Amino acid sequence: MNHQSPANRSEAKPPAPAPQPLHQTDADEDDENVKQLDECSSLYLLMQDCVVRTNKDWKQCQPEVEALRECYERRKERKGQ
Numbered sequence: 829m830n831h832q833s834p835a836n837r838s839e840a841k842p843p844a845p846a847p848q849p850l851h852q853t854d855a856d857e858d859d860e861n862v863k864q865l866d867e868c869s870s871l872y873l874l875m876q877d878c879v880v881r882t883n884k885d886w887k888q889c890q891p892e893v894e895a896l897r898e899c900y901e902r903r904k905e906r907k908g909q
Contacts (some may be wrong), residue, residue, distance in 0.1 A: 868899040 862869045875892035882888045 864901070866903065868896060868903055871896040871899050 864874055865872055871892065875889060876891050878889035878892045880885065886893070
């Protein structure tokens with residue numbers, strides 16, 4: 829009989845978890861913050877897209893910034909009532 833002791837037996841190890849991308853927790857926190865904007869979250873994402881698309885040229889993104897500001901003000905007024 830050929831018995832192998834547990835110390836000699838090769839045991840499969842579970843695969844190591846994939847490393848999270850750098851700043852993944854920051855991105856997760858950003859997602860949570862955006863969700864808290866409720867109905868304004870889509871406007872925030874549009875503004876963010878504009879900023880990326882224009883290489884951070886805020887002047888070109890003023891319509892998106894203004895739409896987000898107006899939405900946020902309306903939201904704040906409703907919550908204050």
